[in-house]
Amino acid sequence: MHLEIITKVKNAKSKEDLDLLRSEIFGKKGLVASLMQELSAMSIEEKKEKGSAINALKDELKDALNDRAEFIENEQWNKKLESEWVDTSIPCDDLGQGRFHPIMQTMADLIEIFSNMGFSVRTGPEMESTFLNFTALRVPEHHPARSEQDTFYISDDTLLRTQTSPVQIRTLQNEKPPIRIISPGRVYRPDYLDQTHSPMFHQMEILAIDTGIHMGHLRWVLEEFLRVFFGKKIEIRFRSSFFPFTEPSAEVDVMFNGKWLEVLGCGMVHPEIISSFGIDPAKYTGFAAGFGIERLAMLCYEINDLRPFFINDQRWLANYGFLANRGGL
């Protein structure tokens, strides 16, 4: 009889079935009540003996009911959850993520490196005066760089800047040493777009003017910046060169995959430039350096063609661009 009712509980199919069984067992006219009634007619010894048996039975039935209730609830949940199945294996269509252009990311990385060395950013107009782009930088009147083969002109005295050096001149016009600036930006030269040339590209120049600055400082700044930028110590060498605005002048080669590659030009700011801004060249010296941002990006990310930087093919940008969480300044 007890076994029968326990089996019933264990086979109950729903919460409703269980409620019925619960009242069959524990209700006023239920199993337990009737057993208790039988008990009342018994002797004390019998009561003791039967009574503890009834209590044990009560506990057993209670547990059985609770277990079954939990089981049924789980069953119901499982059924519901299963019915809500979604195929999460379907590939995401679009991550909806944008990209920073690699030129801009390289620029951001460089600004950060130089900021950490105490350089601040200065910018200037891209349509520049011939005076600031050439004359103030000691480029002689008949120098080939001034020709229409090498410079885009808007008029005789206005051009598209061929370098960001005019920003240095503007800074010298407005600020007094100590000066420590970088000037990133677009520059223009009349070259057709090919694997290594572009009519527009990006450049960054460095200028530091203070007392006691010498070429050893220049070398340290360049070594540090290349080390941090490429994430490893890069062997460099200075090679003598000529620029109208620096004296002495040097080209800097870096050792890359066993070869010396030319990456930047630099030198000590020509004393005539320093003195032309009313700064005493006997007291103040300075260094300047300039390099192409695309060139560094190409070396760093092993890109061997300049053209895609300006084609903006989104497959290329998805590969070489930078995500919001990685990139930016």
Add this chain to the structure above:
Amino acid sequence: MKITKSWLLDHVTLSCGIDEAAEALSLSGTETTVHDSREWAKKFGVCFVKECKKHPNADSLSVCKVMYRGNEHNIVCGADNVRAGMKSILSLAGISIFPGEKAPLSKSVIRGIESEGMMCTSGELCITDVLGDTDGIIEATHEEGTLLFDILPEDPLLECEITPNRGDLFSVRGIAREIAALGLGALRPLEIYKCESIRKNDRVINNTDACTAFYTSCISDVTNHTDETVVTRRLRSVGLKTISALVDITNYICHDIGRPLHVFDMDAIDGNLTVRLSKQGEIFHGLDDNEYKLPDGIVVISDKKDIVSIAGVLGGKKGSCGIDTKNIMFESAMFDHKKIAFAGRETHILSEARTRFERGIDPALVAHGAHVASKMANEMCAGNVSGITGFAAPIETTHIPFSFDSVSRISGNKNVSRETINARVTATGCSVSGDIVAAPSWRHDLSIEEDIVEEVLRLGCYKEIKPQPFLQPIEPRPSYISWQARRAMVSMGFFESVTFSFMSEKKYLGAPADMTKIRNPLSQDLSVLRESIIPNLIDIASYHKRKNLRFTKTFEIGPVFLCAEQSNILSAIIPITDVSKNVFEIKSCIENVLCGIGATYVFCNIDGGKIYHPGICGGFSANGEVVAKFGKLNPRLRQIFDIDMEFVALEINLSRIALHNVKNEKKHYELPSLNPVHKDLSFLLPKKSPVGEFINVLKNGNARELTDIRVFEIFENEEACGHGNKSASIRCEFQSYGKTFSDEDLHALMDSIVKKASAYGASLRGKW
């Protein structure tokens, strides 16, 4: 500038290998590469003629079986000296004959018999200078299979890139001097012809200050020729053309010691020669067979009738030496380098002489040049030399104050000894006396102390420059508006582009008066500076469409130019999928950017102009100035851009925003303890009435308790709203402070909203 090693050795004895010398030249400022001048000869080799028979169809030809490197080849040969058992140089089909040019030799059928290549004469291989002019094919003595490369004598070719300040390096002598200064060899002495008390040349009259020296030497009764000599061989070996002995001599001296010369056929000259400045419109017939119309102010040499030379640039047709020339005059002169550069620019003539004059030549070699030329001419072409005549202004020496300490001041290295400094300065040809350095006559680029320091450091290949930490207190990093905007756009899923700042005039959308044209554009597609970035972004979309690629939203931050004024603009486009959604997507992008920057802005209506759809556009203003625009692109643009796609776009003027009180300060805010209460209201408005403006009216000057109003439904339905109306439903958020709202409180708040609405012309729909 090309130099062969053998020529270089005329001037210097090397104490190192040629590669080491080239490396040192490169590091000290003259990028130099070494080529094996025989590289081409690796394709040719010695063959053995095994069999030689008469060609069945041609008397003058032979058909040979030739062994070369283990293979037998059939060769048809026309040379008289071909015979079985001989050895010669074979060129197989597929190989170009030296030097580089011409189409490669191909297999051919000659009179019915196939020939797989040819056996060569020394002339065909341009090696007559080494093997002499062989009458027939070359008779080789080396073992069959030997490469021609191994037969020719080794003579490396140095190719030097000279920086514009070093005119003195445009000669074999100059490079030799540089190698010696670098400590890699001993310079052979050059005995310079000294010209004391020379008489004037009566046939030459100088009428300009731009000519400071002019020497001549005349030879009568010369025999000009085109014989093969050391001179012709050397000129060819460095890539120069040979003309005739007399002209070759001038080119040789120019290359050898950097002294440009000219030789005149005096029988062709009418009367005296005058050095003077040209007059506007004068005609000059050049040696290059071109006719030049000259402007004012070019230094020329003319006879009684014609201009016979542009000084320091190009000789004239008239007075030039031919093979029959008998009486000649060599000219060796000094002209103002600025005047020569001017002449070169005006006439666009590139010449060896111009290259050197422009950069500055050695004034000490003027008479020497004329002397050497006449000596060589006399040896090679006989004749009677009549000696040097002419004049020269005294040579000025540049004296430069120089302190030894300047080397450590500029290099940062205190360990470069006085002896080293002294030795290096002297090695450049300078002389040191106390604290004054005198520059040699050939170094026009040395004028200040820093120039001397550079000489000292570069002759040490800059190895004395040691890195030294360069630290200084760091400024707080500034915040860049462009970068804030860029980050916002990338995080909203836009791809960043970088496009050119110039574009095609056809795609220029601004007013023609504002257009900035490039005077010398690369092409018509890149001829004006852009006044908007949007055309470039559409071009990127076209590119993707053309290539059948997916194109997603993109932006660029960069300059635009309007009336010569440059602004930094953020522009973006999104291809339209559902215009009513996309237009709000692009609008929210602007707000995200502006909000992130910390700008204060309000919505405003704009004139769509050519770019935007007049009915689907808007803008944002700061202090009354429009700083951002957005909208659907005007469908009429499709005619210009020829693209079957539609876009919404935005433009934000970052330069202007920066001027409008951008701040990132936080307002004070405390969390309220009570929960907010929401109430919905619906209003009827005329269809074209702007809901944005309506909401602003409701918000404006309202109680502190009204914390937000949001539009959650707008619909137009004649039945529900009446003709010409629309319904706008809003959800108001009320926040009480201190105590909960009573019904009366809420009633009063909502009542004030309804009153404002009705004053605006909106009536409450239904009840609340």
